[in-house]
Amino acid sequence: MIEPFLLKAALAGLLIALIAAPLGCLVVWRRMAYFGDATGHAALLGVALALSLSVPPIIGVLSIASAMALAVTFATRRGVFAADTVLGVFAHAALAIGLVVAAVLPGVRINLIETLLGDILTVSGSEIMVIALGGLVILATLAYGWRGLLNATLSPELMAAEGGSLTRDKLIFTLSLAVFVALSMKLVGILLITAMLILPAAAAAPLARSPERMVMMTALIGSVSVLGGLWMSWEMDSPAGPSIIVVAAAIFALTGLWPKTRNR
Amino acid sequence: MPTNTPLIRAENLSVKTGRRVLLDAVSFAILPGEAISLIGPNGAGKTTLIRALIGTMPISDGTLFRRPGLRLGYTPQKLPLEQLIPMQVDRFIALSGERDKTRRREMLARCGAGGLQAAQMMDLSGGETQRVLLARALMRQPDLLILDEPTQGLDQPAEARFYQLLGEIRAETGVAVFMVSHDLHMVMAQSDRVICLNGHICCSGTPGMVARDPSYIELFGQCAGLAPYRHHHHEHCDHD
Numbered sequence: 052m053i054e055p056f057l058l059k060a061a062l063a064g065l066l067i068a069l070i071a072a073p074l075g076c077l078v079v080w081r082r083m084a085y086f087g088d089a090t091g092h093a094a095l096l097g098v099a100l101a102l103s104l105s106v107p108p109i110i111g112v113l114s115i116a117s118a119m120a121l122a123v124t125f126a127t128r129r130g131v132f133a134a135d136t137v138l139g140v141f142a143h144a145a146l147a148i149g150l151v152v153a154a155v156l157p158g159v160r161i162n163l164i165e166t167l168l169g170d171i172l173t174v175s176g177s178e179i180m181v182i183a184l185g186g187l188v189i190l191a192t193l194a195y196g197w198r199g200l201l202n203a204t205l206s207p208e209l210m211a212a213e214g215g216s217l218t219r220d221k222l223i224f225t226l227s228l229a230v231f232v233a234l235s236m237k238l239v240g241i242l243l244i245t246a247m248l249i250l251p252a253a254a255a256a257p258l259a260r261s262p263e264r265m266v267m268m269t270a271l272i273g274s275v276s277v278l279g280g281l282w283m284s285w286e287m288d289s290p291a292g293p294s295i296i297v298v299a300a301a302i303f304a305l306t307g308l309w310p311k312t313r314n315r
Numbered sequence: 316m317p318t319n320t321p322l323i324r325a326e327n328l329s330v331k332t333g334r335r336v337l338l339d340a341v342s343f344a345i346l347p348g349e350a351i352s353l354i355g356p357n358g359a360g361k362t363t364l365i366r367a368l369i370g371t372m373p374i375s376d377g378t379l380f381r382r383p384g385l386r387l388g389y390t391p392q393k394l395p396l397e398q399l400i401p402m403q404v405d406r407f408i409a410l411s412g413e414r415d416k417t418r419r420r421e422m423l424a425r426c427g428a429g430g431l432q433a434a435q436m437m438d439l440s441g442g443e444t445q446r447v448l449l450a451r452a453l454m455r456q457p458d459l460l461i462l463d464e465p466t467q468g469l470d471q472p473a474e475a476r477f478y479q480l481l482g483e484i485r486a487e488t489g490v491a492v493f494m495v496s497h498d499l500h501m502v503m504a505q506s507d508r509v510i511c512l513n514g515h516i517c518c519s520g521t522p523g524m525v526a527r528d529p530s531y532i533e534l535f536g537q538c539a540g541l542a543p544y545r546h547h548h549h550e551h552c553d554h555d
Contacts, residue, residue, distance in 0.1 A: 211371045
């Protein structure tokens with residue numbers, strides 16, 4: 052007999068793996084892993100501010116992560132530093148500011164370990180509903196803008212020359228990512244949100260011949276990681292979030308050994 | 316609309332980022348069917364100008380007029396992300412919005428890339444990539460092709476074949492071409508007009524006129540292997 056809390060954890064994890072698949076592929080294709088970090092790390096500040104203002108944490112996370120995603124998008128547009136430097140500065144500054152604010156704000160008590168590492172095993176039925184609804188919004192938005200997202204990934208100039216809107220593309224991508232951060236924070240923790248995005252996608256990359264196949268393979272690998280990680284957590288009493296990522300990393304190592312199937 | 320309405324007309328176009336002036340009061344027009352080459356040293360603002368024409372680089376000053384309904388075809392220098400995103404050639408062409416598979420196949424064949432539909436973009440050679448990019452740009456039946464260094468990284472035979480293809484397509488469709496190029500020989504042979512850019516427009520005109528212009532010689536004359544003729548220059552001109 053499977054424990055109900057384990058069933059809930061599996062359901063929530065599978066939903067997150069599914070939502071993460073198209074976003075994770077876009078992050079990998081666009082070489083924007085640090086962007087995921089910056090947005091994810093901003094979540095801690097969101098939690099702290101939400102608690103001090105007595106609003107639900109998800110509202111705080113959603114606002115701060117969106118603000119961060121937009122700020123980073125427009126800060127990396129031009130400047131003296133390379134994009135990865137700017138993103139690295141934002142990502143780590145956001146985490147540090149969040150830790151400081153969480154410590155000094157009066158009346159704010161944050162379980163840091165839970166916020167940083169997540170706690171998928173205590174997910175509630177209503178939280179699963181929120182994840183499902185939010186995920187539906189993300190997937191529908193990405194599906195609607197998919198051709199534009201692929202074109203902007205291939206070449207922003209090419210997309211603009213063909214009459215596409217880069218601003219729309221940026222808004223779709225950054226806001227979807229911010230919503231994803233808000234939905235997945237509770238499950239995998241803010242330190243490992245980027246891992247949930249990029250590990251399954253990176254593991255799927257050697258196996259796929261088309262963008263959509265890669266998204267499907269990513270969803271599959273993400274799902275296997277979630278179930279494998281929960282099983283590992285149950286058997287070894289290891290923390291669930293990190294266990295999921297460990298399984299994903301193992302799959303990444305395996306698919307990396309895959310003989311290149313691409314040919315003419 | 317009269318056919319000699321410019322496709323694009325720039326008047327005193329300037330682009331600045333921070334305190335750096337990338338383009339300074341650039342004025343020119345592209346007429347239907349014209350082949351214009353844009354030449355200039357590295358850092359002259361060639362890519363900036365192309366981005367401004369496409370609309371991905373905000374204009375700081377001046378005006379840019381596009382003929383209403385103008386259809387642009389564009390080929391980037393390369394696809395920076397092609398190493399990571401799995402994509403077959405036919406799908407890449409379809410992303411232009413063309414749904415008819417037969418038309419896609421015919422256009423690839425016309426551009427000398429027939430048989431590549433199922434190949435992965437990342438497996439293409441430099442010359443094949445340029446042909447595929449050209450096929451995608453032509454898919455939209457453009458009035459104007461903007462080509463950003465289409466022969467960069469090609470060996471000389473591949474380069475010659477590319478220019479021959481471009482010449483044939485111009486003859487068939489009457490499309491105007493605005494092309495960034497480094498190969499001065501080809502520029503001289505293939506263009507109706509040449510614009511020499513170095514932040515501002517140093518000189519422009521027919522290839523023969525530009526080749527004799529002192530500011531052109533100042534910029535290119537010293538690399539004798541590339542210039543159309545050897546030149547020992549003493550002229551003084553306003554570039555430093």
